[in-house]
Amino acid sequence: MTILRSFILIFASCVCALMNAQEHADYFKHHHFTRADTLRGSLRPERTSFDVTYYELHLEVDPNEREIEGRVDMSYRVVHPTNRLQIDLFRNLTIDKITQDGQQLSFDREANAVFVDLPDRLEQNSLHTMSIWYGGKPVAAKNAPWDGGFVWSLDHRDRTWVGVACEGTGASLWWPNKDHLSDEPDSMLVSVTVPKRLFVASNGNLREEIELENGYQKRYDWFVSYPINNYNISLGIGSYIHFDSTYVAFDGEELALDYYVLDYNKDKARKQFQQVNQMLAAYEHYFGKYPFWDDGYALIETPYLGMEHQSGIAYGNKFMRGYLGGLIPDDMDWDYIIIHETGHEYFGNSISVADHAEMWIHEAFTTYMETLYVEYRYGEKDARRYIGTQLNFIRNESPVLGPLGVNFDDFGSSDHYYKGAWMLHTLRYSLNDDPLFFGMLRSFYQDNKRSIVSTQQVIDYFSRFAKQDFGPFFDQYLRHPEVPVLEVRKSGKQVEYRWRVQAEGFNMPVGVFIGKEPVRLQPTDKWQTMGKGFLPSDVSIDENRFLVDLEVVE
Incomplete structure (x- = not known):
C-alpha cells in the first residue's frame, strides 16, 4: 500500500469517525446535564x-x-x-x-x-x-x-x-x-x-x-x-449463617465458595446454590478461570434483587428459578441472578470501563454470557431459543453508547443489555466461524482481564483478531438507535437487495431464507441481485441469529 493511499484511508476513517461521533452526540441534546454531572463524570x-x-x-x-x-x-x-x-x-x-x-x-x-x-x-x-x-x-x-x-x-x-x-x-x-x-x-x-x-x-x-x-x-x-x-x-x-463449598477448576485448583444467607434460609440456599459449580465451569470453558481466585467467590443474601459486588455478589432472587420465577423459558431451571451477576465478575469487575456511557461493555457481554451458559448446559438450539426471548425488550430508541464525561446512566431502556447481547450474537453468526468467534472472546478477556477498557479498544481488538474492520458494524449497533435494514425489491424478473444503514462502510454478511431455503448474503449499500423465480415477500431474515430488520421497497 502506498503512503498516499494509506494517508487517504486514514483521513477518510478519521472523518467518518468524527461524523459518527457528532451524530451520536446529537441524540443526547435533549438531556440537561448540570454542573454537578460534570464534576462527577469528568x-x-x-x-x-x-x-x-x-x-x-x-x-x-x-x-x-x-x-x-x-x-x-x-x-x-x-x-x-x-x-x-x-x-x-x-x-x-x-x-x-x-x-x-x-x-x-x-x-x-x-x-x-x-x-x-x-x-x-x-x-x-x-x-x-x-x-x-x-x-x-x-x-x-x-x-x-x-x-x-x-x-x-x-x-x-x-x-x-x-x-x-x-x-x-x-x-x-x-x-x-x-x-x-x-x-x-x-x-x-x-x-x-x-x-x-x-x-x-x-x-x-x-x-x-x-x-x-x-x-x-x-x-x-x-x-x-x-x-x-x-x-x-x-x-x-x-442474622446471617455461613456455609461453604469448593469449585475445582479444569486444572485441579480449588476455589473457595462462601455463602451468607439468613439463618432460616440455609436449607433453601444449599439446594439453590448447587448450580454455582456448573456455572463456573461454563464460564471457565468460554473465558478462563474465575478472575478473583484468592479472594474467593461469595453470594450474600440481600433485601434487594441483586448486584455484581466483586467477590461478594448480592443475591435477592428468593431462591427461585429465573428472575423471581420468570424471564426464562418454562422448561429451563436456573437462577437468573446467580448466572447474570456472576457473569459480571468477568465483564464489569475484571474488565471494567472508565465511563458509565460505555456500560454496554459490562452489560452486553454479561447478558450474552447468560446465553453461553444455556448453550453449555442445554445446547446451541436452546441458547438461540433463550436469547430469542430477549427480543421483546429491545427498544431501538436511543444509542447503546451514552455521552461521555457526565456520569450518564439514564439510558432510557435496557438496550445496552439486550440489544448489546444481540449485537454480539449477530457478530457471531455474521462471522460464521465459531472457533474464530469464541477464540476472539476468550483472547480478548484473557488479554484485558483486571483492566479498564474503552469501546474503541474492543473494536480495535476484535478487528485485529479477526483481520477485518469491525468499526462500521459496532458504529451501527452502538452509535445509532436503528438496527440495519435489509432492503429488498423486485427489479424486472429479479430480486435485489442492499443495506440501509447510518454507519459508513457497513457490509455485514447476513443469513436469510428464501421460502424455507437458507441463503447467506453479503450486502453493501449498493443494489445486488439475489436471484429470480421468487418474490421479495418470500425473503425473511434468519431471526434466530441476526438482529436485522427487513423492508420490501418499490
Whole structure:
C-alpha cells in the first residue's frame, strides 16, 4: 500500500469517525446535564493529578438511627504535581475533618464534590495518605438496585437486615473516595462495626471478627486483594449463617465458595446454590478461570434483587428459578441472578470501563454470557431459543453508547443489555466461524482481564483478531438507535437487495431464507441481485441469529 493511499484511508476513517461521533452526540441534546454531572463524570486536573492505590474504610453502622460514622484513609500516588485534589462525598453527609501528614487540611464543597487544598505542592510520584472523617444519614434507596443507597429492612423475623447498592449513583453516597470508574484501588480494607447480634458480610476475605470491649458491638474486617470498582464495595448486615463449598477448576485448583444467607434460609440456599459449580465451569470453558481466585467467590443474601459486588455478589432472587420465577423459558431451571451477576465478575469487575456511557461493555457481554451458559448446559438450539426471548425488550430508541464525561446512566431502556447481547450474537453468526468467534472472546478477556477498557479498544481488538474492520458494524449497533435494514425489491424478473444503514462502510454478511431455503448474503449499500423465480415477500431474515430488520421497497 502506498503512503498516499494509506494517508487517504486514514483521513477518510478519521472523518467518518468524527461524523459518527457528532451524530451520536446529537441524540443526547435533549438531556440537561448540570454542573454537578460534570464534576462527577469528568476527569478534571484535580482528579487526573493522582492515582488511588489503597483505601481503608472504617465504618460504624447504627441500624436503629440509620446513621453511619467513619473514616477513610486514602493512599495515593501523585501523577502530576498539584496542590489541590477532588474527592467525592454526597453533601447530605458531613465531613468533620481531613488530614494528611499530620496536618489538618482546608476544603470546600460544590454539589457532591470536595476540593481539598494542600499546604505544599505535591511532587510527581510522591506517595501520600489522606484521612477523611465523616458521618450522617446516608441516602436510603427507594428501589434498589435500580437506584442507589442503603436498604434499611427487616427480615421475616423482624430483625435488622441492611444492604447497600450504589452502581450509577456512586459509592460517594456512603463513603468518601475518588468516585470515578477510571481509578480503582489495587486493594482495600473494609472494617465495619455493628451491634454484636449482627453479622457483616462484605467483599474479599474476612480477616478478623472482633467483639469490642464495650460488650455490645462487633467489628468485622474484610480485605480485597485485587483492584475493585468503588461501586462494587458493599455490605450485607443481618442474622446471617455461613456455609461453604469448593469449585475445582479444569486444572485441579480449588476455589473457595462462601455463602451468607439468613439463618432460616440455609436449607433453601444449599439446594439453590448447587448450580454455582456448573456455572463456573461454563464460564471457565468460554473465558478462563474465575478472575478473583484468592479472594474467593461469595453470594450474600440481600433485601434487594441483586448486584455484581466483586467477590461478594448480592443475591435477592428468593431462591427461585429465573428472575423471581420468570424471564426464562418454562422448561429451563436456573437462577437468573446467580448466572447474570456472576457473569459480571468477568465483564464489569475484571474488565471494567472508565465511563458509565460505555456500560454496554459490562452489560452486553454479561447478558450474552447468560446465553453461553444455556448453550453449555442445554445446547446451541436452546441458547438461540433463550436469547430469542430477549427480543421483546429491545427498544431501538436511543444509542447503546451514552455521552461521555457526565456520569450518564439514564439510558432510557435496557438496550445496552439486550440489544448489546444481540449485537454480539449477530457478530457471531455474521462471522460464521465459531472457533474464530469464541477464540476472539476468550483472547480478548484473557488479554484485558483486571483492566479498564474503552469501546474503541474492543473494536480495535476484535478487528485485529479477526483481520477485518469491525468499526462500521459496532458504529451501527452502538452509535445509532436503528438496527440495519435489509432492503429488498423486485427489479424486472429479479430480486435485489442492499443495506440501509447510518454507519459508513457497513457490509455485514447476513443469513436469510428464501421460502424455507437458507441463503447467506453479503450486502453493501449498493443494489445486488439475489436471484429470480421468487418474490421479495418470500425473503425473511434468519431471526434466530441476526438482529436485522427487513423492508420490501418499490
